[in-house]
Amino acid sequence: MKYPTVFLDRDGTINEEAGYLNHPSRLKIIPEAGRAIKKLNDAGIITVIVTNQSGVARGYFSETVLIETHKRLKQELRRKYSARIDGIYYCPHHPAAIFDEYKKDCECRKPKPGMVNAAMSDLPIDPSFSYMIGDRYVDMEFGRQFRFKTVMVLTGYGLGEYTYQRSQWQFMPDYICENMEEAVDWVFKDLSIRNRGMKKLKTFDELKKIIPKLKRQGKRVVFANGCFDLLHGGHISYLEDARSKGDVLVLGLNSDSSIKKIKSEKRPVCPEEQRVEILASLECVNFILLFDDNTCDGLLRELRPDVHAKGTDYTRETVPERQTAIELGIETFIAGAQKENATKDIISLILERNSSPL
Numbered sequence: 001m002k003y004p005t006v007f008l009d010r011d012g013t014i015n016e017e018a019g020y021l022n023h024p025s026r027l028k029i030i031p032e033a034g035r036a037i038k039k040l041n042d043a044g045i046i047t048v049i050v051t052n053q054s055g056v057a058r059g060y061f062s063e064t065v066l067i068e069t070h071k072r073l074k075q076e077l078r079r080k081y082s083a084r085i086d087g088i089y090y091c092p093h094h095p096a097a098i099f100d101e102y103k104k105d106c107e108c109r110k111p112k113p114g115m116v117n118a119a120m121s122d123l124p125i126d127p128s129f130s131y132m133i134g135d136r137y138v139d140m141e142f143g144r145q146f147r148f149k150t151v152m153v154l155t156g157y158g159l160g161e162y163t164y165q166r167s168q169w170q171f172m173p174d175y176i177c178e179n180m181e182e183a184v185d186w187v188f189k190d191l192s193i194r195n196r197g198m199k200k201l202k203t204f205d206e207l208k209k210i211i212p213k214l215k216r217q218g219k220r221v222v223f224a225n226g227c228f229d230l231l232h233g234g235h236i237s238y239l240e241d242a243r244s245k246g247d248v249l250v251l252g253l254n255s256d257s258s259i260k261k262i263k264s265e266k267r268p269v270c271p272e273e274q275r276v277e278i279l280a281s282l283e284c285v286n287f288i289l290l291f292d293d294n295t296c297d298g299l300l301r302e303l304r305p306d307v308h309a310k311g312t313d314y315t316r317e318t319v320p321e322r323q324t325a326i327e328l329g330i331e332t333f334i335a336g337a338q339k340e341n342a343t344k345d346i347i348s349l350i351l352e353r354n355s356s357p358l
């Protein structure tokens, strides 16, 4: 069993930024951070600190002082907030170190990945449900390489970096907020959206059991499919109409790799995990299946829905899976309004409008 995890920067995120923290007594926990860590503990989310501490390499404080500071951090969290940290990883190195033992271009200094890799081998972390919270852009770069969602807090260096440096950022964090308590509240909301997606997202083998069961209950099963890269009105019309032809709508969603093959290397714009989240929030969609094939002949053959719904870019005669549907007695239905705003048209429009001054 793997668990959602929140990776946390230390200075300026959990405790007040104090420059090089060279004595445990200088550690002051930000109250919102203490309360937020307790909330994460109560929700069964793993908490891991990942912190660059080049003060050791620079000779500002010893590694023993750093370890003592972390002991104090854990004690204070427990005593004042009944909160717990599950793992602390630090990088004491720096290329300009005054001590040889710490002088290296290591793999653990953020944004390099070493600390997360170490945590992943020690703890039951689910990387696809993990987050990085920090007060610096480097924390966001660090989290993003693992495809974690990133949250920037405006405590510590956060406000200054956000105000004066964000024009140079390569990407924006997924969420920006005042402090860790707001950050963790957002993590909970985001997890609940993603869980809804996960509940509707089924594997091929699961659907092979679910669909016959539904049919035995007298339910009419409709199968629709597509890429749904940038969701637009035409998609909604298609899905609503498809759903109206039966009791349950199973949506075959092209995986990222299949979209690259069918459309172009530059697509999709929206990765599959986000497309799943968005589509799962639609009431008319009951189940989602990610698939890799160019057509759904194989899926129709194995899943045997009652209806196969296609969009208005096809006619009954041009549906690629027509022969399979006829052979299996599956009704083909052309669903939705006439398509006007295909994703490629939306992308062209955005490019056109942004290549010249508005």
Ligand SMILES: [Mg+2]
Pocket (backbone or CB within 6 Å): 009, 010, 011, 012, 013, 134, 135, 136, 156, 157
């Ligand atoms: Mg920091």
